[in-house]
Amino acid sequence: MKPFRSSPAISVSSSLLDSPLSPAPIFSNRRGRIIAYSRFRSLNRFSTSSAAATKWNSTTHGIINQPALLLMLDSCNSMLQLKQIQAHLTTTSLITRTFPASRALAFCALADGGDICHAAALFARIQKPNNYMWNTMIRGWGKAKQPRVGFSLFRRMVRERAEMDARSFVFSLKVCEQFSTAFKGECVHGITWKTGFRGSLLVSNVLIHFYGGHGRVELAGKLFDEMPVKDAVSWTSMIDEYSSNNRCDDAMKLFKYMLSSDVEPNEVTMIAVLSACSQNGDLEMGKDVHECIRSKSMDFTLNLMNAILDMYIKCGCLGAAEEIFDKMEAGLAPMEDTLVCVLSACGQLGSVELGQWIYLHYIDNQQIKNTLIISNAFIDMYAKCGLIDSAANIFHKMPKRDLVSWNSIIAAYAAHGNPNQALSIFHQMLLANFKPDRITFVGVLSACSHGGLVAEGHKYFHNMKNDFGIEPTREHYACMVDLLGRVGQLEDAFKMISGMPMEPSQAAWGALLNASRMHGNVELAKLAANKLLELDPEDSGTYVLLATVCAGNKRWGDVRMVRSMMREKGVKKTPGRSLVDVEGKFHEFLAGDVSHLQFDRICKALKGIFLLSEMDEAEYYALAVASDY
Incomplete structure (x- = not known):
């Protein structure tokens, strides 16, 4: 490790290293003076009895044998505390040890109150980082939404022939999920072959999720079929990817194969299958899945009950849905997830009366807090039920909005033939310093299409990449084809679809x-x-x-x-x-x-x-x- 700035005149007495519960540590300098390092005692206010548990922390074995400063690290919950502790680790030379350096790095990179740039500076001074440190930094850059830096670090790890484990690939693939294309993830996949991790169950499961998330379901299916060993996560991931990519029939078939295998489905599996039933409107299959849950004596958790409820509502079986809802445990007020699920179903079925009753009974009567997520669900429900004014009213009353809020109201105005209002909201969003994403531009281009705004549509289509770095997808090209076609520019529409850099979708044709x-x-x-x-x-x-x-x-x-x-x-x-x-x-x-x-x-x-x-x-x-x- 590269030397940290510390005083060479200070040496550590054995009492500091031997017992974390010792009294104020004693330090001696070269002149033989005895110094009571009283400031060390002040750190006790960061002890585990007073500090909240932090999400970045992991199980530490044998912690009672570690120095007191390391106990402080485990309860650290701010960068101010971390820097104070790091200063002591530096002056006592403990920072040169792998374990303390790893703990400090983990807090900076992964904690909610951490600082990834500080973690990078700390990491840069470690001469021989171990596998845990590399993984921590890659994971940290992914958490910070800096996929290019995270992927660059993975490449450096490969170049320097650093020790890798399955988690190195897992965290790198998680970083690659943030890119718009699958290319960098494919590079990581290629390296698994060269490094002997091709057969890793953990890595294969993450690859299935990665390819499915990028629409490469065939490749995900090929990976799944080639796996020598599959666990419940493997089956569930593949079922979920089929369901998420509108291949619900394949999801159902795979679930039936799973039932005949030696792997038992779990709660998450059942939720994925019920989602496929909901999308397909397959009530009979949904009932079979419900019966399968009963026959296997699975716990009817709240999430599972919500999925069953959602399936019955979306399949139009409201009587069964009401029965399920009534049977939900101890008469408790529904949780946020439950209401979001029911409001989504109301939107798809056009059941505005139920949606309005939910607002009156639970929100107006303050039986449940009107969170950001619930407000977004109400915007979506009202818009799909044709009540654009009610959706707008919810939006304008929100004390805080996120990107989903803006996207929902833009899409709502676009779908209801109010293109100018949709574009006005889009410009308000930019003024509020929100960065649009792909979904935002689908709504914006859809608004241009409904309003016949050809010049504006071309401008926003080109601004996607030039101003915001967003590569147009099949959905954006389909919107442009629709826009040009609606105004009679059929030749230009055909040129647009012929010049797409990817295969045109069914929506475009x-x-x-x-x-x-x-x-x-x-x-x-x-x-x-x-x-x-x-x-x-x-x-x-x-x-x-x-x-x-x-x-x-x-x-x-x-x-x-x-x-x-x-x-x-x-x-x-x-x-x-x-x-x-x-x-x-x-x-x-x-x-x-x-x-x-x-x-x-x-x-x-x-x-x-x-x-x-x-x-x-x-x-x-x-x-x-x-x-x-």
Whole structure:
């Protein structure tokens, strides 16, 4: 270790090292003077009996045999205390020992009250840092949201052939999760092969999560299949990645395979599977999972109950959801997570009455604190239920906002056709010194699309990278294609989608197909439809939309061709389904279904709507053709 500045005239008496409970330590200098180091006693105010436990601390074995200063390190909770302790460690030469240096480094790098720059300065003076120190610094830079520095440190660790363990790769991959692409994580993955950690269960589990988080689900699945040994974390991670990437059917299949394996699912597994059931609207599978939880006598924790509740609500089984809610333990007020879960379901189902009741009963009556997260959930719920004014009211009353708050209200205004208000909120956000992220720009570009603001859309699209360092993703390109298509600039929209640096998403081709329908461009519609069918040959909606475009332009031969393609591939149109909430009771309607008791009255009202909409003959006929499928 490089020498620290300390007085060579001071030596440490054995009493300091032998007993942390000894009286005031005695120091002697070269002149033989005896100095009572009374300031040492003042450090006792930092003892474990008075200081709160800190999150950075880890289990320390044999601590009663360590010097008193090390006891101070374990209870340290501010940089002021750390610097005082470090000064004593330096003057007593204890800082040259691995254990004290590691503890000081860990506090600076990982504690909430730490200072990563101070940790870096301390680390730079250690001549031969051990594996724990390297890992601590990489983890610290990740915590500080400085992934470039963290990854650079990992590369240096490789260059200097420093000792590595599985956690070195875990913390490095956690750092790489903060990059917009998977490239640097792939580099870390490559090094696992060269260093013999390819077969590490811990590293493989983190790699699955890393690739899934970057949308590389196929690669995550390949890693999972090649693992010689899998634990509950492996299975759960892969199920969760399938669910998070809209591959719920694959999540369900994998869960069934897990049940036939020798690995038992745990609470987190069940929550991931229930999430997949919620996304798929698969009530039967959800009920099976619920029964599986019962049969395995798993503890019905609050998180698990919330997931079951969320599944029943999102699958439209409100009776079972209410029963679950009533059975939740000791009549306690629901926790924040419970309310957020229920409000999310209210937003998806359009159940605004329940959402309003929750606000009145729990927030207005002060039965639960209106936290930042709950306020964000109310903004989202009101916006999805069409009550943009109520969402805005919540937003403007918030004493404190985070990025989710701003993103939610921007997206809300964009979705409700208020582009100018959305952009105004965006500029207010910048003035408030919030840095936008990818989600922010999806909302901003969506607002431009709904408002036909082409110049503004181009400006924000280019500013993403130039001003904020954000690389446009498939979602941003889809927004731009939608924007150009809506205003009739179909050629520019096609150039945009053709020039994407990645494979266009279904959303981008879908936006081009919809724009072609709006402006009657049959040839471009065919091209977009063919691309969509390459991505999902079973999507009946693509066939129907293409037939609608052809019918609108009286291309009856093309309409017959589309119908023929559907017959050849065995594709049938999924009947349109809608739910209407009338005074707390849900009414379900299917296309072509005439069984509702008030069918005649509903048809009369619908005809009135058609008359008010002033559709021309071609539009009406196109609608009729689409409804025949």
